[in-house]
Amino acid sequence: MTAERVAEESRADVQVQECLDAAVAYLRSLQHEDGWWKGDLATNVTMDAEDLMLRHFLGVATARTDAETARWIRSQQRDDGTWATFPGGPGDLSTTVESWVALRMAGEDPEAPHLTKAAEFVRSAGGVEKARVFTRIWLALFGLWPWDACPGLPPELIFLPRWAPLNVYNWACWARQTIVPLTIVSAHRPVRPVGFTIDELLSGRAASAHAPLWNLEGAFQRLDVVLNAYTRWGPRGPLKAVRRLAMRRATEWIVARQEADGGWGGIQPPWVYSLIALQLMGYPIDHPVMAAGLRGLEGFTVHEETADGPVRWLEACQSPVWDTGLAVAALLDAGVPGDDQTVLKATDWLLAEQIDAPGDWQVRRPELVSGGWAFEFANDGYPDTDDTAEIVLALRRVEHPEPERLRSALDNAVAWTTGMQSADGGWAAFDADNTDTTALKLPFCDFGAVIDPPSADVTAHVVEMLAAEGKVDTDECRRGVRWLLAAQEDDGSWFGRWGTNHVYGTGAVVPALIAVGMRTDDPVIRRAVRWVEEHQNPDGGWGEDLRSYVDPSWIGRGDSTPSQTAWALLTLLAAESRGEAVQRGLAYLVDTQRPDGGWDEHRYTGTGFPGDFYIGYHLYRLVFPIWALGRYLRSTR
Secondary structure: OOHHHHHHHHHHHHHHHHHHHHHHHHHHHOOOOOOOOOOOEEOOOHHHHHHHHHHHHHOOOOHHHHHHHHHHHHHOOOOOOOOEOOOOOOEOHHHHHHHHHHHHHOOOOOOOHHHHHHHHHHHHOOOHHHOOHHHHHHHHHOOOOOHHHOOOOOHHHHHOOOOOOOOHHHOOHHHHHHHHHHHHHHHHOOOOOOOOOOHHHOOOOOOOOOOOOOOHHHHHHHHHHHHHHHHHHOOOOHHHHHHHHHHHHHHHHHHHOEOOOOOEOOEHHHHHHHHHHHHHOOOOOOOHHHHHHHHHHHHOEEEEEEOOEEEEEEOOEOOHHHHHHHHHHHHHHOOOOOOOHHHHHHHHHHHHHOOOOOOHHHHOOOOOOOOOEOOOOOOOOOOEHHHHHHHHHHHOOOOOOOHHHHHHHHHHHHHHHHHOOOOOOOOOOOOOOEOOOHHHHOOOOOOOOOOEOOOHHHHHHHHHHHHHOOOOOOHHHHHHHHHHHHHOOOOOOOOOOOEOOHHHHHHHHHHHHHHOOOOOOOHHHHHHHHHHHHOOOOOOOEOOOHHHHOOHHHOOOOOOEHHHHHHHHHHHHHOOOOOHHHHHHHHHHHHHOOOOOOOOOOOOOEEEEOOOEEEEEOOHHHHHHHHHHHHHHHHOO
């Protein structure tokens, strides 16, 4: 290497250090006085449209909430009249339908140009007839769509034993908490009319034909016809008593799972449907359960001032535990001492958030002692292995003044996470062995993931944790590694379930495989490195569009983002790659940093439901670049 090249790299390293120092200072400034971090969690206006419709259904809407929500929804409409599920994505039929209806409920004129343009798109995309089931259920609540044209969900599902297909514990935790209240709603079939119709949104097209009878999907479609007739005419005789008992049991199930913040599962769908179901079961608005639920939603509401006036929008979820774990790891990777006061304050907050309560995960792991962390401020019933693994990886490096207390917490967390391994050797986020695909054939299941099978990103995080804890030679770790090796795609990448997409999955798996001792020249690693290098953008960054979940031509392709660039760099750095791709990636981060030390990220890089629901984590654009910059500088010393 020439002296000129050495001097050039030295100057670049100085720039990287300055970039890292500014980012660390900015991250420190964002810490809450109680020790946690929480970035805004952006999704799409479906949340806001449904919040407005919920308030109208419950009778708690006000002129102010209507106006502020409507103003926000209008601000997110695109020039073509549509609303999308992520920035830069295509117009989405169901999101546009719900936005149109919400704006009409807020009193807007259907002849206004923005609404006529939206209606034109809806009709051209197949009309309400092609909208997802959730959308049509919302319309049915207000008499805008017939209940008979919505899939039936009998509350008697609550009686199915745990070994039976379609029992509530065969659904993913987020799905079961949505399904149970919807069975009550489906049984009641409430209609609270509004003063308009949706004729403008109908295409007039005939319904699709049923699948063949001998096909499981076709059998369920015909069963749905029977269930709807049964609900429409009402159970008779002994079946009437069974229906009443099922609805009472489902109500008790819902109430038992309300969290301390008033919500259910820390996420919007089960929250809103639980409030609707409980009101239908006779719970008045001022009942403590209902009042807590509505208060909790206010805590998920973001208020902003804009040039057009105040707006309000709803976070679908909040991620303080996840954000704080990632922030602590970022600071430590950046070289912040393990006994730094910022780190210790965050550690103490996280230790207080560790969950020792029972949860639905015990249905399949009844002997396992609780010890994980959840994603949110309050979700004690549903800790997850992903949060827990990342928090262990961060906190084990902390120099805490009470080392025994910290070690005990980590031991409990490692034991719980290890015990959540699925039979195939992988780890899912919330449940073990939640892999029965029968529910996917139901007419109801046309949106979002409804089961929680193991994924490469979660399994990788757990394997990396086990390696850090000295458990490489355990059967659990070996099985996890085998699962990861079998999951590698033909192109050398890994699918990303909870982050976008193959860039995220690969950025999780390669560091894990290196941590368990795989050589950097192993063909598995070299294929992954080659895939990452081949997908670098001309500007030096990396990006992958969310459309990669439904269109393979987008895999590894998209506008560069700070978080995805960091994930790609983490892959290359773990594989001890120090070539041009790394230098260009670092330069991208240095060149795009804001004066305050942060980065802008206009694309979403988080995933809720692949293909359907996406997330913009506002802290990702900061913590992951810090990880990458810190690990690079550490590797040069």
